[in-house]
Amino acid sequence: MKFKNIFKKDTSMTTENTLNDEIIDQNTIENNENVSDELDSKIEERVEEISKEEQLSQDLASEKDKFLRLFAEFENYKRRTTKERIELFKTANQEVLLALLPVLDDFDRAMIEINKSEDELLSKGVALIFDKLQTTLFSKGLEQVEVKAGDVFDADFAEAITQIPAPKMKGKIVDVLEKGYKLGDKIIRFPKVVIGQ
Structure with a gap:
């Protein structure tokens, strides 16, 4: 009888343990499912955070690119x-100088004719005025x-005005x-020449 009681107790304990194990297993499964659900939701949140960070990084890179292009x-x-401003300053008085070029040409022709005359004082006076005009214009x-001929x-x-037959000067x-005259590096009036053919 004692043996039966022990066996009954033992069997009831085993059954009780099994039930406890099943309950624990069930709780573990439920806990694991809860943990799994929590992990899934955390992973989704993390993915959303990463995608937001990536989007922000892309937006930042795009704005940096726009800024650099605008700066360039x-x-x-x-x-x-x-x-352009420097070029404008260099050629600002171009119109005035162009208007004075015919005066220089007239002085050149006048000097040739005055030198033919025998009046030295007139020749020196006109030469002084001509030199002063040239110096002033060249200073600007x-x-x-x-x-020259032969070049x-x-x-x-x-600028070639005409051609004449000249076998040696072809x-x-x-x-x-x-x-011809230039202002800085820009030619404002080309020399007019006759060339040989």
Whole structure:
């Protein structure tokens, strides 16, 4: 009898343990499911955070790119306007100098005729005025384009008015009819020349 009681107790304990184990297993499964659900929701939140961070990073990179392009455009604009302003200052008095070039031509012709006369005082007086005018204009940036008879004709630096038959001077300047002038690096009037053919 004692043996039966022990066995009954033991069996009831085993059954009780099994039930406890099943309850624990069930709780563990439920806990695991809850943990799994929590992990899934945390993973989804993390993915959303990462995608938001990626989006913000892309937006930031895009804005940086726009800023750098705008900055580069502004720097190019500053350089271009500075260069244009310098060019404008160099050639600001171009119209006035162009208007005075015929006066220089007239002085050249007058000097040739006055030198033919025998009046030395008149020749010296006109020469002084002519030199003063030239000095003043040259101080404002005007330069004469150096072209003379015998030079090879270059259309970039002279304007051919006509051609004359001259076998020995073929492709060369035979005569300079009108002087050319430049202001800085820009030619404002090309020399007019006759070339041989």
